[in-house]
Amino acid sequence: xxxxxxxxxxxxxxxxxxxxxxxxxxxxxxxxxxxxxxxxxxxxxxxxxxxxxxxxxxxxxxxxxxxxxxxxxxxxxxxxxxxxxxxxxxxxxxxxxxxxxxxxxxxxxxxxxxxxxxxxxxxxxxxxxxxxxxxxxxxxxxxxxxxxxxxxxxxxxxxxxxxxxxxxxxxxxxxxxxxxxxxxxxxxxxxxxxxxxxxxxxxxxxxxxxxxxxxxxxxxxxxxxxxxxxxxxxxxxxxxxxxxxxxxxxxxxxxxxxxxxxxxxxxxx
Numbered sequence: 001x002x003x004x005x006x007x008x009x010x011x012x013x014x015x016x017x018x019x020x021x022x023x024x025x026x027x028x029x030x031x032x033x034x035x036x037x038x039x040x041x042x043x044x045x046x047x048x049x050x051x052x053x054x055x056x057x058x059x060x061x062x063x064x065x066x067x068x069x070x071x072x073x074x075x076x077x078x079x080x081x082x083x084x085x086x087x088x089x090x091x092x093x094x095x096x097x098x099x100x101x102x103x104x105x106x107x108x109x110x111x112x113x114x115x116x117x118x119x120x121x122x123x124x125x126x127x128x129x130x131x132x133x134x135x136x137x138x139x140x141x142x143x144x145x146x147x148x149x150x151x152x153x154x155x156x157x158x159x160x161x162x163x164x165x166x167x168x169x170x171x172x173x174x175x176x177x178x179x180x181x182x183x184x185x186x187x188x189x190x191x192x193x194x195x196x197x198x199x200x201x202x203x204x205x206x207x208x209x210x211x212x213x214x215x216x217x218x219x220x221x222x223x224x225x226x227x228x229x230x231x232x233x234x235x236x237x238x239x240x241x242x243x244x245x246x247x248x249x250x251x252x253x254x255x256x257x258x259x260x261x262x263x264x265x266x267x268x269x
Contacts, residue, residue: 029060029062029063031064032062032063037081043066074088076089076123093123104145105144108142109140115141122136131143132145139168160191171213171216205219207254227239227240236265239256246267
């Protein structure tokens, strides 16, 4: 019977454990599997296990194996649990520092849509240990900075900067703003600024993006094909898709294209 699993192991309750048939020999051979990713190094360093050879205990032979499942998805948390193994992260997210909204805070143009926001820390900036992750929004990621490096002074009194604004909800507003919509650099207080907009989820265009930015002529990146399968009571129609095929955390969960009179209710799986 299934019990509650951990991240890497799954225990089952056994009402009875089959007894192996007796062997002609009084000695048996067994395999011991231990050590998820957090205990990987400890198992490697344990004297009885680290040679990879079978060992004897109470007339039986044991072969030890370790099972560090998430090592293949090596990330910052795995590196902290197992330092010095020389493993390379399986993936990195490329992101740009786009603003310094207040002293001690730097904002990057990535957020919970591109990171595993349920873990802690949500992310780190490689090679910049002074930056500590704060809570991200869907498209932006603030970091607390214990120190912000000061750029070396330029020989010119005028500098050039890039301003990056406007996630998907503000996409149209930024396009229509007179100072920005021509795509040309502009001057302010002896400095030159080039404005860019960053509508991250436009490439994953969906119903919500369409409501936020109507009339752009964008096509949804994906549709779910589903059939109306029942009319369980007056005023309700059930389709054969659910939360396993839809983003159930957003509102509305879904719409039926070309049928505006249908309003989504809470789906089951």
